[in-house]
Amino acid sequence: MASISITAPSSAEEGEGVSASVRVTNTLDYHASFKATISAVPDFYPDYVIGSIDQIILSGDSVTRNVSFTMPNCKVTVFVSVERWSVDHWVYDSSDSEVVSLEVPATYHLSVHVPPWAAGGFIDPGSGDYPADSTVKLTAHPLSGYQFTSWGGDASGTSTTYNLYMDSDKYVEAYFEEVPVEPEPVEGTIIRKELEYSGSGDGIVPVANVPQGVSAKLHVWGRNDMTISQGMGIYWFVADPEGFVAEEYTDWGGAIGAGQDHEFISSGQFDLNKVGKYTVWIELLMGSQDNPEIVDRYIGDLCTVSAPDYKGSIARKELEYDETRGAIPVY
Structure with missing residues (x-):
């Protein structure tokens, strides 16, 4: 039979390369063919072959194989199994093993x-x-x-x-x-609306009894109700009694200080030439000019336009005849 000698370190650290030497000696008094399988058998993983011997070994001679493996995170057994050719088939001859323990660092x-x-x-x-x-x-x-x-x-x-x-x-x-900072809500208020119309002074919106045919301008004041400066703009349109747009206006007042107000004024004039009720849609805008928020809105009456109240009297009546004139009735 065969004598097996395994030389390997007693321990190794995880990841370390481990070298081992396996020597198989024929102890029989005749030459024989031997076949040895050298395996690494980890405790936690499948075993695998790391070397082999397959040859005739003369009586008393030895064959040595150097093998190696990488140390896993567990103990590994180097296992050698030897078979010998007998007459017409392979038979089990011998086996041996050597344990390489896992070296745990301090x-x-x-x-x-x-x-x-x-x-x-x-x-x-x-x-x-x-x-x-x-x-x-x-x-x-x-x-x-x-x-x-x-x-x-x-x-x-x-x-x-x-x-x-x-x-x-x-x-x-x-x-x-x-930490996300919640932005301060954008807040503002339309605090005043005035209608300026020619020949009759100014009036607080809604204005009653505006004479037909006058030209007008709208004044709107917006206030920044925030604790920081903020951009402010305006949009409005005025509709006549028949629903047609008499004026459409937009403007951006820039940055308005905290608690401050800003006046917006029509860029031109619009005519109040129809009798009846004019309405207005006003939106106060704040924040970024590119993407402002509507913070206040007024939708309602602007003014009521009245027809002129014409007054007069016949002061005198005369009849002229034959180069003579007389107050009517003439007798």
Whole structure:
């Protein structure tokens, strides 16, 4: 039969290359053909072949094979099984094994990192070496104005604390972001509306008994009700008693200070030449000129236009005849 000798280290660290030597010796008093299979058998994973012998070994001679494997995160057994050719078939001859234990370091290294794109806080404790098989409680601390979003790397979840088991070297990232600031609501008020019409002075809208045929201008005041400066604009249209547009107007007053008001005035004049009720649609706009918000609206009467009240009297009547004139009646 064959004598088997296995030379291998008693232990190795995870990821380390392990070299082993297997020697098979023919102890029979005659030459024989031997076939040996050399396998690595990890505790947690399927075994696999790392070498073999298949040849005739003279009586008393030996054959040596050098093999290697990478140490996983568990114990590995180097197992050798030998078969011998007997007459007309292979038969089991012998086997042997050698255990390579996993070398557990006294400490593992923890690296913590906050990437620049997710800055806004820090991790406690920081990078360093920690006892093997210990648990490190990580805490994410956001700075003022920031909030923690999640862990990355060898940690996960959205809780600001994470218990990390140190069974190997670890790398952990923490991600932060700015706390969203709710914008102040855009607020403003239409505080005054006046109608200026020629020959009759100004009137507070709605104005009654405006003479037919006069020309008019609309004045509208808007107030910024916010605590900060804000852009302000206006839009309106005036409809005559028949529903036709007498004036359409828009303007942007620029940035108006907190609590301040701004007057908007028709760019031209429009004619009040129809008897009846004129109406107006006014929208006060605030915010960005490109995308303003309607903060106040007035839809209602602008003025009532009245027909002229003509007054007069016949002051005198005369009859002229034969170059003679006399007050009527003439006798």
